[in-house]
Amino acid sequence: MNEMSAVKPQDALALALAGDMEAVNALIRERMASRHAPRIPEVTAHLVEAGGKRLRPMLTLAAARLCGYQGDDHVKLAATVEFIHTATLLHDDVVDESTQRRGRPTANLLWDNKSSVLVGDYLFARSFQLMVETGSLRVLDILANASATIAEGEVLQLTAAQDLKTDEGVYLQVVRGKTAALFSAATEAGGVIAGAPEPVVQALFAYGDALGVAFQIADDLLDYGGSSAAIGKNVGDDFRERKVTLPVIKAVAKADEQARAFWVRVIEKGDQRPGDLEQALELLQSSGALDAARAEAFAWAGKAREALESVPDHPLRAVLSDLADYVVSRLN
Amino acid sequence: MNEMSAVKPQDALALALAGDMEAVNALIRERMASRHAPRIPEVTAHLVEAGGKRLRPMLTLAAARLCGYQGDDHVKLAATVEFIHTATLLHDDVVDESTQRRGRPTANLLWDNKSSVLVGDYLFARSFQLMVETGSLRVLDILANASATIAEGEVLQLTAAQDLKTDEGVYLQVVRGKTAALFSAATEAGGVIAGAPEPVVQALFAYGDALGVAFQIADDLLDYGGSSAAIGKNVGDDFRERKVTLPVIKAVAKADEQARAFWVRVIEKGDQRPGDLEQALELLQSSGALDAARAEAFAWAGKAREALESVPDHPLRAVLSDLADYVVSRLN
Numbered sequence: 066m067n068e069m070s071a072v073k074p075q076d077a078l079a080l081a082l083a084g085d086m087e088a089v090n091a092l093i094r095e096r097m098a099s100r101h102a103p104r105i106p107e108v109t110a111h112l113v114e115a116g117g118k119r120l121r122p123m124l125t126l127a128a129a130r131l132c133g134y135q136g137d138d139h140v141k142l143a144a145t146v147e148f149i150h151t152a153t154l155l156h157d158d159v160v161d162e163s164t165q166r167r168g169r170p171t172a173n174l175l176w177d178n179k180s181s182v183l184v185g186d187y188l189f190a191r192s193f194q195l196m197v198e199t200g201s202l203r204v205l206d207i208l209a210n211a212s213a214t215i216a217e218g219e220v221l222q223l224t225a226a227q228d229l230k231t232d233e234g235v236y237l238q239v240v241r242g243k244t245a246a247l248f249s250a251a252t253e254a255g256g257v258i259a260g261a262p263e264p265v266v267q268a269l270f271a272y273g274d275a276l277g278v279a280f281q282i283a284d285d286l287l288d289y290g291g292s293s294a295a296i297g298k299n300v301g302d303d304f305r306e307r308k309v310t311l312p313v314i315k316a317v318a319k320a321d322e323q324a325r326a327f328w329v330r331v332i333e334k335g336d337q338r339p340g341d342l343e344q345a346l347e348l349l350q351s352s353g354a355l356d357a358a359r360a361e362a363f364a365w366a367g368k369a370r371e372a373l374e375s376v377p378d379h380p381l382r383a384v385l386s387d388l389a390d391y392v393v394s395r396l397n
Numbered sequence: 398m399n400e401m402s403a404v405k406p407q408d409a410l411a412l413a414l415a416g417d418m419e420a421v422n423a424l425i426r427e428r429m430a431s432r433h434a435p436r437i438p439e440v441t442a443h444l445v446e447a448g449g450k451r452l453r454p455m456l457t458l459a460a461a462r463l464c465g466y467q468g469d470d471h472v473k474l475a476a477t478v479e480f481i482h483t484a485t486l487l488h489d490d491v492v493d494e495s496t497q498r499r500g501r502p503t504a505n506l507l508w509d510n511k512s513s514v515l516v517g518d519y520l521f522a523r524s525f526q527l528m529v530e531t532g533s534l535r536v537l538d539i540l541a542n543a544s545a546t547i548a549e550g551e552v553l554q555l556t557a558a559q560d561l562k563t564d565e566g567v568y569l570q571v572v573r574g575k576t577a578a579l580f581s582a583a584t585e586a587g588g589v590i591a592g593a594p595e596p597v598v599q600a601l602f603a604y605g606d607a608l609g610v611a612f613q614i615a616d617d618l619l620d621y622g623g624s625s626a627a628i629g630k631n632v633g634d635d636f637r638e639r640k641v642t643l644p645v646i647k648a649v650a651k652a653d654e655q656a657r658a659f660w661v662r663v664i665e666k667g668d669q670r671p672g673d674l675e676q677a678l679e680l681l682q683s684s685g686a687l688d689a690a691r692a693e694a695f696a697w698a699g700k701a702r703e704a705l706e707s708v709p710d711h712p713l714r715a716v717l718s719d720l721a722d723y724v725v726s727r728l729n
Binding site (some may be wrong): 076099101102103104123151156159160176179180183184186187190191193194197200202205206209210215216217219220221223224231235238242253384 | 515549575
C-alpha cells in the first residue's frame with residue numbers, strides 16, 4: 066500500500082463503486098421487506114443499517130467491474146452476498162450468545178433468539194430468490210457450495226472449541242467457513258457473471274480465499290491484542306469463550322509441561338481465574354506464537370496480491386491489492 | 398376413501414414408490430455426511446432416521462411419476478424437499494423450546510440449540526446444492542419462493558402468538574408457511590421436472606397447497622382433542638404455548654364478555670390456572686368453533702381432491718385423492 070495514501074482501501078472501493086452500491090442498498094431495502102411480518106425488516110434493518118463496511122458486496126461489484134461487466138446482475142449478486150452474510154451474523158450471535166455487534170446490542174438481545182433464527186432463515190431464502198433471478202446456474206452452484214462450507218465450518222468451530230487437539234488444518238477449515246468461503250464466492254461469482262475467462266475466474270476465487278483467510282487470522286490475533294474500537298469486540302473474548310484459534314494452536318504446539326497444564330485448565334476445563342488472560346498473552350508472546358501467526362496472516366495477504374496478477378489491468382485491481390495489505394496492516 | 402381398504406394411503410404411496418424412495422434414502426444418507434464435522438450426520442440421523450413418514454418427498458415422487466417422468470432428477474428433488482423439512486424442524490424445535498419430536502427427545506435437548514441452528518443451516522445449504530444439480534431454474538425458483546414463505550410464516554407465527562387480534566387471514570398465512578408451502582412446492586416441482594403441461598403443474602400446486610392447509614388445520618384441531626400417540630405431541634400444547642390457532646380464532650369471534658375475558662387472561666396475559674384447558678375445550682365446543690374448524694379442514698381436503706381432476710389418470714392419482722381424505726379422517 067502506498068504509505069502516503071490517506072484513503073483507506075475500503076473507502077477507495079466505496080468511492081469507485083458508489084453508484085453500484087447505491088443500487089445494492091436500494092435492492093437490500095426492497096427485499097428485506099415482508100408483506101406480512103413487520104418483525105423481519107425491523108430485525109434486518111437493525112443489522113443492515115448498523116454501518117457495516119459492506120466489504121463482501123463490494124468484492125462482488127469490483128470483481129464484475131474489473132472484468133468489464135456492463136449489466137445489472139452484479140447488483141443482485143452483491144445483495145445476495147450481503148443477505149447471506151447478515152443471515153450468518155444473526156445465527157452466529159445466537160450460537161455465541163453475543164450481546165454486542167458493531168458496537169450495538171445484538172438482535173438476539175434486543176428481540177430474542179427465536180427472531181434471530183427465523184429472520185436469518187428468511188434472509189437466506191431471500192438471498193436464494195435473488196440469485197435465482199440472475200439465471201446463472203454456475204453462480205447458483207458457487208453460492209450453494211459456499212453456503213454449505215459456511216455452515217460446515219460453523220459446526221466444526223462448535224465442536225473444535227475447547228478441544229486442544231484442534232490442529233492448523235481444522236483451524237483453516239473453520240476460517241474458510243467463517244470468512245473465506247463467502248469472500249471467495251463473492252469474487253468468483255463477480256467474475257462468472259461478467260463472463261470472464263476461466264483463469265481469471267480462478268484468480269478471483271484465489272484472491273477472495275486468501276483475503277478472507279488473512280482477514281480472519283488478523284481478527285483472531287487482534288483478539289489477543291487489539292482495542293475494542295478496532296475490532297468491535299473486546300480483547301480476550303475468544304479466550305473467555307475457550308476458542309482454539311491460530312495463536313493458541315501454535316502456543317500449545319510449543320508448550321512445555323507447565324504451559325500445557327495451563328492451556329488444559331483454561332481452555333479445556335474452562336477453569337479461568339483472574340490474571341489468566343495476562344498469563345495467556347505472556348505464553349503467546351514467549352512461545353513465538355503471536356509472531357508466527359502474524360507471519361502467516363502476511364503470507365496469505367501476499368497470496369491474495371499474487372492472485373491479482375492474473376486478472377485484467379484495471380484501476381480497481383490496485384485497490385483490491387491495497388485491500389489485501391490493509392486487512393493485515395491492523396497487526397502493525 | 399374406500400372404507401374397506403385396510404392400507405393407509407401413505408403406506409400405499411410408500412409401496413408404489415418403494416424403489417424411488419430407496420434411492421431417496423440413499424441420497425439423503427450420502428448428502429447428510431460431512432467430511433469435517435461429525436456432529437452434522439449425528440444430529441441429522443437422529444431426526445431423519447426417527448421414522449418420519451417421508452410424506453413430502455413422496456409427494457414429489459408421486460407428482461413426477463403420475464406425469465410420466467422417467468428420469469432421475471425427481472429423486473434429487475425429493476431429497477431436497479426432505480432436507481428443507483428437516484432443517485425447518487431443527488429450527489422450529491429451537492424456537493418452540495420443544496423437548497419431544499416424533500416421540501423422541503429433540504436434537505436441541507440431546508445436543509444443544511447451537512447444534513440445531515447450525516446443522517439446520519447446513520441441511521438447508523445441502524438442499525440448495527441438490528436442487529442446483531437438477532439444472533432447472535424453474536424448480537429453483539419454486540423452492541426459493543417456498544423457502545421464503547416458510548420463513549416468513551414462522552416469523553408471523555412468532556409475532557401472532559399471544560395476540561387475539563390474529564384473524565383467519567393471518568392464520569392461513571402462517572399455515573401456508575408452516576406446512577402448505579412445502580407441500581405445494583413438492584408437488585409443483587415434481588410436475589415441472591416431468592415437463593408436465595402448465596394446467597397440470599398448476600393443479601399439482603393447488604393439490605399440495607390444499608392438502609397442506611387441510612393437514613395443518615387438522616393438526617391444530619387435534620391439539621384440542623387428539624391423543625398424544627396420534628399427533629406425536631400432547632393435547633393442549635398449543636394452548637400452553639398460547640398459540641392462536643383456528644379453533645381459538647373462531648371461539649374468540651363468538652365470545653361474549655365473560656368468554657373474552659377468559660381468552661385474554663389465558664392467551665394474551667398467559668395467566669393459566671388448573672382447569673383452564675378444560676374450560677377452553679368447553680368454550681371451543683359450545684361456541685361451535687371446533688365444528689366450524691373441522692368443516693374447514695374437510696372443505697380444504699375437498700379442494701385437494703378437486704384439483705386432482707386436472708392431472709393425468711394414473712393409479713397414483715387415486716392414492717393422492719385418498720391421502721386428502723386421510724389427513725382429515727383423523728378428525729372423525
